[in-house]
Amino acid sequence: MRVAKTGNEAMAEAMRQINPDVVAAYPITPATEIVMIFSQFVADGLVDTEYVAVESEHSAMSACIGASAAGARVMTSTSSQGLALMYEMLYIAAGLRLPIVIGEVNRALSAPINIHGDHSDTMGARDAGWIQIFSENSQEAYDSMIQAILIAERSKLPVMVTTDGFIISHCLEVIDTISDGDVKKFVGEYNPERYLLDIKRPFTLGAIDLQDYYFEHKMQEAEAMKDSKKIILDVASEFNKKFGREYGFYEKYKLDDAEVAIVCLGSAAGTTKVVVDELRAKGIKAGLLKPRVFRPFPYQEIAKELSKVKAISILDRSDTYSAYAGPVFTEITSALYSSNMQIPVNNYIYGLGGRDIGKEEIKNVFEELVTIAKTKKVEKLIGYIGVRE
């Protein structure tokens, strides 16, 4: 069905259709609407979900973890400081191998306090053991939420699906929704192998794990993340077969014959596509690679896709304050290096605190790439876009 939905409405709609057993959540701008809309679904009896209006994000994730360990299908939503407050529990959700799904609306981290979209919150959690799926628009957010529940349960890993705060979360777009019945069929019933409420088979979950076992358990977690790659592609393929929308680790836009390429996540990819088209019209072979799945990081696949490009600019909507580069840049260049590729690259940090990025700025990046492709020289490795210096 074609309907107009904001990113938040799209995520809440996916949650309604998934109809999880438990949602424990705490409101935070710009994700608040998701839990407001969902609470209304609960109040109106449109879902069977037990909703827990907890007193903090730490307790939100703690209650989600408890509920998931108990055997329930569990979802929540948060953003920014909320995700940061969950930080301790994010690692525990992954370490206990609990398939919780978060609708995470990317927002800048304090200080200074700012409510707008950038990726610093999600990037801060990139090594927490969660599968991370970025969305360019409401459609992707909706589709990925539905896929996420299956990915989580099959991989026994938690998943966060992200949108960019305000830019997507509050932007009204026409999306294709799936019927309630089809979503229900697609996500099926959750039947965990082992859970606390299996009263006749009591077990201890969350034991202290010392030098003699901890390493093996963490190794299994690392293996699960590797194994999740196939699961993500399988779920995407099943989704495509049923609903006709294709998803993978990333999206390529006019990349196959591109000479210069931008790599960026989330909403900026939409603007980049427009610029690619404009440059193509002028005869410049521009292209885009938009990673969708950032964890697990598909390093070999991405390196292969970029292997024929002559110059790449990697755009980061967050900084690492490492006196080096943004997180996407370090991942991509590491992927290129380990695949024996020497392609000239540069890194631009953009859009912190929701600072807009426009076509002109992206066009400038491409134009610089054209020069780099010719000279094979990168004058400045790390730069900033759209900031007063």
Add this chain to the structure above:
Amino acid sequence: MASLKELSKKEELFTGGHRLCSGCGAGIIARQVMIACEKPVVVANATGCLEVASTIFPYTAWRVPWFHSAFENAAASISGIETAYNALKKKGKVKEDVNFIAFGGDGGTYDIGLQALSGAMERGHRILYICYNNEAYMNTGVQRSSATPRGANTTTAPSGKQSTGKMQMRKDLTAIMVAHNIPYVAQTTLSFQSDLMSKVQKALSINGPAFMNVMQPCRLGWIYPPEDTVRMGRLAADTCVWPIYEVTNGVYKLNYKPKEKKPITDWLKIQGRFKHLFSAGNEEVIKQLQADVDKNWEKLLSLCGEKI
């Protein structure tokens, strides 16, 4: 409640083989609580002595579903578990009637976990939260908590040339829980076995949140011989340092009134943590402690409608 003889025949749900200290009160409390359970129970534990010593992977002392995730969130964890139960029961995926108990030490309850506890109590989950209160962070080596009494020597509020140990009065968490207007709040110690167990049964029979503050003498942090643990709890009640009472739907009831209220010095002199208070020049602290106890006791007697 069943007789002690009958209870002794029940299967132990918290078993031996754990690695708590000899004379540890936490193990005694866990065992008594579990014996008191009549329905299937799921236990959530905050990080702390009881957790680290009873579940060293791949071993466990628990014969019930048991869960731990972090230090400050036992109340939030058990909220999630109880909510999952409600969801799965509604769907017919769980058939049994189940009770839910969270254990936290005073660090995980009075301090770092207070917010999660307050939230869970306010939301009205059908849970019993038990604080095994040994009056300091014992698991990490006797650091002060807001449950530590004035004058006690701890490793982060030590006594010294310029200090008589903890300078502040402890927080009255039981009163804070009463202020949540939950159906059942109780205070006891491990030394009053039948009181403790009947309170657990009462708490679990209530359709709502319940909180128990159980004083747990700690031979390591309090510094006394391990065989004296149960005696210590009794002395806490007899000196009125730790009154035994309950508040059911807002109504206070004193469960134990010592025939003769013993002086605070009886309590202080047998514990290494208070040893410095008996040095010359610290008499005022002991006087203050007695005054604190007297004031609290009189207030409680009045709340319980007892004669002062």
